[in-house]
Amino acid sequence: xxxxxxxxxxxxxxxxxxxxxxxxxxxxxxxxxxxxxxxxxxxxxxxxxxxxxxxxxxxxxxxxxxxxxxxxxxxxxxxxxxxxxxxxxxxxxxxxxxxxxxxxxxxxxxxxxxxxxxxxxxxxxxxxxxxxxxxxxxxxxxxxxxxxxxxxxxxxxxxxxxxxxxxxxxxxxxxxxxxxxxxxxxxxxxxxxxxxxxxxxx
Amino acid sequence: xxxxxxxxxxxxxxxxxxxxxxxxxxxxxxxxxxxxxxxxxxxxxxxxxxxxxxxxxxxxxxxxxxxxxxxxxxxxxxxxxxxxxxxxxxxxxxxxxxxxxxxxxxxxxxxxxxxxxxxxxxxxxxxxxxxxxxxxxxxxxxxxxxxxxxxxxxxxxxxxxxxxxxxxxxxxxxxxxxxxxxxxxxxxxxxxxxxxxxxxxxxxxxxxxxxxxxxxxxxxxxxxxxxxxxxxxxxxxxxxxxxxxxxxxxxxxxxxxxxxxxxxxxxxxxxxxxxxxxxxxxxxxxxxxxxxxxxxxxxxxxxxxxxxxxxxxxxxxxxxxxxxxxxxxxxxxxxxxxxxxxxxxxxxxxxxxxxxxxxxxxxxxxxxxxxxxxxxxxxxxxxxxxxxxxxxxxxxxxxxxxxxxxxxxxxxxxxxxxxxxxxxxxxxxxxxxxxxxxxxxxxxxxxxxxxxxxxxxxxxxxxxxxxxxxxxxxxxxxxxxxxxxxxxxxxxxxxxxxxxxxxxxxxxxxxxxxxxxxxxxxxxxxxxxxxxxxxxxxxxxxxxxxxxxxxxxxxxxxxxxxxxxxxxxx
Numbered sequence: 189x190x191x192x193x194x195x196x197x198x199x200x201x202x203x204x205x206x207x208x209x210x211x212x213x214x215x216x217x218x219x220x221x222x223x224x225x226x227x228x229x230x231x232x233x234x235x236x237x238x239x240x241x242x243x244x245x246x247x248x249x250x251x252x253x254x255x256x257x258x259x260x261x262x263x264x265x266x267x268x269x270x271x272x273x274x275x276x277x278x279x280x281x282x283x284x285x286x287x288x289x290x291x292x293x294x295x296x297x298x299x300x301x302x303x304x305x306x307x308x309x310x311x312x313x314x315x316x317x318x319x320x321x322x323x324x325x326x327x328x329x330x331x332x333x334x335x336x337x338x339x340x341x342x343x344x345x346x347x348x349x350x351x352x353x354x355x356x357x358x359x360x361x362x363x364x365x366x367x368x369x370x371x372x373x374x375x376x377x378x379x380x381x382x383x384x385x386x387x388x389x390x
Numbered sequence: 391x392x393x394x395x396x397x398x399x400x401x402x403x404x405x406x407x408x409x410x411x412x413x414x415x416x417x418x419x420x421x422x423x424x425x426x427x428x429x430x431x432x433x434x435x436x437x438x439x440x441x442x443x444x445x446x447x448x449x450x451x452x453x454x455x456x457x458x459x460x461x462x463x464x465x466x467x468x469x470x471x472x473x474x475x476x477x478x479x480x481x482x483x484x485x486x487x488x489x490x491x492x493x494x495x496x497x498x499x500x501x502x503x504x505x506x507x508x509x510x511x512x513x514x515x516x517x518x519x520x521x522x523x524x525x526x527x528x529x530x531x532x533x534x535x536x537x538x539x540x541x542x543x544x545x546x547x548x549x550x551x552x553x554x555x556x557x558x559x560x561x562x563x564x565x566x567x568x569x570x571x572x573x574x575x576x577x578x579x580x581x582x583x584x585x586x587x588x589x590x591x592x593x594x595x596x597x598x599x600x601x602x603x604x605x606x607x608x609x610x611x612x613x614x615x616x617x618x619x620x621x622x623x624x625x626x627x628x629x630x631x632x633x634x635x636x637x638x639x640x641x642x643x644x645x646x647x648x649x650x651x652x653x654x655x656x657x658x659x660x661x662x663x664x665x666x667x668x669x670x671x672x673x674x675x676x677x678x679x680x681x682x683x684x685x686x687x688x689x690x691x692x693x694x695x696x697x698x699x700x701x702x703x704x705x706x707x708x709x710x711x712x713x714x715x716x717x718x719x720x721x722x723x724x725x726x727x728x729x730x731x732x733x734x735x736x737x738x739x740x741x742x743x744x745x746x747x748x749x750x751x752x753x754x755x756x757x758x759x760x761x762x763x764x765x766x767x768x769x770x771x772x773x774x775x776x777x778x779x780x781x782x783x784x785x786x787x788x789x790x791x792x793x794x795x796x797x798x799x800x801x802x803x804x805x806x807x808x809x810x811x812x813x814x815x816x817x818x819x820x821x822x823x824x825x826x827x828x829x830x831x832x833x834x835x836x837x838x839x840x841x842x843x844x845x846x847x848x849x850x851x852x853x854x855x856x857x858x859x860x861x862x863x864x865x866x867x868x869x870x871x872x873x874x875x876x877x878x879x880x881x882x883x884x885x886x887x888x889x890x891x892x893x894x895x896x897x898x899x900x901x902x903x904x905x906x907x908x909x910x911x912x913x914x915x916x917x918x919x920x921x922x923x924x925x926x927x928x929x930x931x932x933x934x935x936x937x938x939x940x941x942x943x944x945x946x947x948x949x950x951x952x953x954x955x956x957x958x959x960x
Contacts, residue, residue: 337784359618
């Protein structure tokens with residue numbers, strides 16, 4: 189490593205250590221207001237039951253619900269993803285309607301096995317009552333991943349459980365050569381880029 | 391009524407990777423420049439280590455004007471073009487150089503003479519059917535001094551592989567001769583990228599750490615890279631990525647000869663009855679302005695360069711500016727390879743830790759690039775550079791391919807990603823791509839922007855030469871991954887690109903005015919005081935990222951303007 193290189197790296201590393209928040213608070217005034225959710229209680233329950241089957245809690249650790257994935261989706265549909273809220277809510281209603289049609293029971297009250305059977309029908313495009321069952325399933329799955337593995341600022345990845353699950357070592361502003369080793373990965377950094385004051389809904 | 395402004399010597403449209411470089415030699419020569427840019431200055435503090443912000447929602451790469459003008463795409467001249475999501479055509483001071491990967495390659499000598507070299511080596515029939523491929527009017531040797539200049543002015547890190555003919559296996563042994571070493575050493579490797587290099591050497595190949603417009607030590611007062619893993623689709627929070635917003639543009643501003651008009655959307659280039667351009671019309675804060683200029687340099691993105699010319703009709707140019715030979719929008723192409731669906735993804739039986747770093751940090755193999763190997767009997771010309779790199783974000787990591795080893799959700803999926811999200815990587819392949827008769831840009835007859843102007847329509851199509859070329863490279867890539875210990879390799883069928891960040895042509899450079907829009911210096915064959923900069927002038931892609939070539943050409947066009955000021959501006 190060049191001497192100058194080392195110096196530059198240390199400057200930026202000091203900057204990281206000195207700041208509890210990686211993103212300046214001034215950049216956040218618009219986003220710092222109390223978070224709004226978008227789903228009704230029953231829609232939220234259907235969504236939670238859905239994502240709980242996508243990534244269940246088990247001996248390997250928390251699942252999607254415990255990670256706050258449904259919370260992430262609920263917040264995003266009120267904000268950045270507001271344009272797709274209508275389609276999304278229709279999809280949730282179709283999940284419940286399809287469960288009632290198959291088993292005469294609301295989706296949330298089905299056994300795990302029956303929930304999985306319903307979700308498989310949706311995933312594979314056989315379920316009725318959807319504008320596009322496969323697309324809706326893929327969208328819920330994608331948003332569940334976003335909720336589990338994004339910066340907790342957005343309301344998911346609670347307690348950094350998502351990042352810990354896949355050994356993602358956290359967002360840093362500077363990374364040393366030893367942090368890029370294969371055999372000895374860095375110690376996980378449990379810190380939001382936005383500091384602790386902006387964890388939506390936790 | 392448009393508000394008419396004080397005349398300037400040169401109006402530059404777009405202060406991105408190309409226009410942002412061209413302004414510097416002009417400003418140093420004392421020419422008065424109006425830099426007209428649809429975006430504004432981006433604050434380095436807004437560049438965040440946040441995958442949702444940068445990569446999922448595209449809040450650095452995609453700004454409102456861009457979203458309103460996304461081109462439409464169709465896969466043949468007989469099908470209907472559709473809008474396909476967003477495109478990171480950037481509007482900002484610095485343009486796409488703010489969020490690009492900063493891989494800063496020179497093309498090979500072969501890329502400039504592909505037509506004649508291929509015919510010489512493989513016969514007259516080796517040129518792909520329907521291709522409009524021509525040799526460039528410029529050779530590698532003629533462009534070399536400009537590559538050198540930009541590498542030092544902008545700041546490129548790397549290792550020479552051919553220093554005045556002396557071959558050094560630490561660099562790319564296949565590159566053309568360069569007059570001096572890079573101004574900075576290359577980005578560091580990691581345990582994984584070095585493992586890949588070792589595997590390539592074991593196969594008898596020649597791996598190296600590729601060049602990047604990223605500081606590896608303090609350069610021009612800005613620090614070296616912090617390798618933090620949010621480089622692609624994000625700006626650099628410490629200014630270590632050498633976008634024109636932190637290099638050539640501030641240097642030009644310092645001369646006091648560059649006035650920047652930001653958030654100013656150019657709507658037409660105006661021309662007179664004599665066929666010369668007279669200036670530029672733009673909108674800013676809801677008002678229309680006319681900026682008179684003795685010379686106009688067009689430097690927006692490839693799609694917008696053709697579109698703006700086609701929209702700028704006049705008595706002298708009834709079919710669009712500098713389009714009296716019907717060449718604007720022709721000879722369009724975009725990189726096949728990973729950007730064209732031809733992914734190669736590998737799974738290793740151990741953690742590889744590619745989360746941090748940056749896309750320019752990695753190991754490249756060029757043994758199968760361009761014409762670096764004998765193509766006899768292969769059924770295609772051109773080749774592919776293969777690059778394995780770092781920077782993998784958490785959502786992207788978890789959204790991994792399961793290689794048929796697990797279902798897509800549920801407890802088994804969870805166990806699979808828990809084990810494997812830190813164990814996979816995707817290669818970056820870039821394949822030589824050529825222009826074709828049926829691949830072009832024009833104005834969409836249906837889709838318009840909010841001003842009522844048609845958007846750009848992109849017509850692409852399947853290409854047998856390129857498909858074979860990518861598939862050949864994918865097999866080599868699989869061999870490389872397996873040699874490094876991969877237990878699974880997935881190869882996706884190449885389909886060709888739709889919209890691309892590596893888009894070329896539309897205003898091709900060439901001596902023949904019947905088949906090219908600009909001459910060997912980048913000036914219009916028809917409107918003598920109109921210059922064009924950007925990949926829209928390039929006639930071949932090479933097997934590598936376009937930006938350094940774009941910048942070397944932009945510097946050369948600007949220098950030519952300075953040297954020929956009297957004849958061009960008269």
